[in-house]
Amino acid sequence: MKAQDVAIDVSQVRNLPLFRQMEPAALARLMARATPRRVAQGGLVFEQGAEAVAFYLLLHGRLKVTQVTPDGQQVMVRVVHPGDLFGFARALARPDYPGTARAAVESIVVGWPMADWDAVVENNPRLAINAMQTIGQRLDEAHTRLREMSTQEVERRVAHAVLRLAEKAGRIEAAGTRIDFPITRQDIAEMTGTTLHTVSRLLSSWESQGLVEGGRQKLTVVDAEGLARIADPED
Amino acid sequence: MKAQDVAIDVSQVRNLPLFRQMEPAALARLMARATPRRVAQGGLVFEQGAEAVAFYLLLHGRLKVTQVTPDGQQVMVRVVHPGDLFGFARALARPDYPGTARAAVESIVVGWPMADWDAVVENNPRLAINAMQTIGQRLDEAHTRLREMSTQEVERRVAHAVLRLAEKAGRIEAAGTRIDFPITRQDIAEMTGTTLHTVSRLLSSWESQGLVEGGRQKLTVVDAEGLARIADPED
């Protein structure tokens, strides 16, 4: 895939939190070194265990980042949304990618050579702070999920996961908020640490209560308040 | 508690990974702004929800960082070991501390005003990279725990947690490797997302198998290989 395949829309990038308060000149210099790349649905940006040769920014589309455990079980680490930085293994002092990034829909990413990372960070203090906040938020999310996994039963965890997806990747439709990329019950199970079967049972039950509408690789939140009550039954 | 209470041993700090490759002058300048503080056993460095006024480095001792969920359950986020940076809420773009840091044993911390964070990061690119790696490793650890929580049954999770503690905070003794600070079954339960009762049962069972030796707020790993076999039953 060649750089020419896609043009980088700098104006689109300028407004990302990651580049906030960066000097236009520095940003332009940075973008000049970037390589855009189109990834077909189901295609890989990088694979778990591969040498981390580049870090990326998702411009358009949606990625699922998964890890496979030594004993063969799969876990979904996170969903990458447009504007997110990902694959920054260097920042974790790792030589390889800890997970696999797969395009849930046709996506456009821009990549930089991983060797640039340190220099980029050293020469762009403002970017360094922003990148740190990005990683910090990632850490915060991980802690949130850990807290949920530690203290909440499966139903609440799944409700939280679905609500988060709707918020981050929802598209308003007549019936409600539709998750804007193909997602399977298996995916949701891998996000919440449960099984395909349990997720299916829950969604069926919710559907009969009019909270959601399901379908093959589809999910629409019909009654977000109702779901939120399941997720957080205080009141 | 006054700064005079404790003297900062700069030579001790110089070798920390966090300050690696930093210019001595910059390090000296940094340490000049630091406030050392002694924390008694059971004392708090900061409390969940409080305004994040400072970030810290643990020089000596051991801290437990916990969070309380809205419905009152407690989770142990992590154990802070000497040399660890903690309480860097600013890096997460948070105005408050997400957890409570309590001294498991008498500890010595040094703190910097949180307002210094951005300047420190901007003016010390080398430190910025190191700090990012620190946060990155924290993220890695969180993902490891998430993976464990998602895919492993309780016994394996507890075994992993105990082995990690022994590695990070173990002191060699005649009987084996002793966890070097007071730790309760409840603590271990909060680290692994289970209950006090289940942990107690497991440790009892392991003790009868000669893998560990327990006691009130005490834990000694007698047979690390045996425990590792429980943690990772491949082979």
Next chain:
DNA sequence: CCCCTTGTTTGCGTTTTCGCAAAGTGCAGG
């Protein structure tokens, strides 16, 4: 030195969730 608080052990019934199995069903490609 004793008492009381805090932590630990253990039994038992109950609940949640899993795991297996088998039967539907939507959709893409031929």
Next chain:
DNA sequence: CCTGCACTTTGCGAAAACGCAAACAAGGGG
């Protein structure tokens, strides 16, 4: 239009872990 794969649903028995309850230490404070 047909066919097959991938995804989904659902039932049922089994297992893991929880939650309650109650008894039992250990060690610090009076």
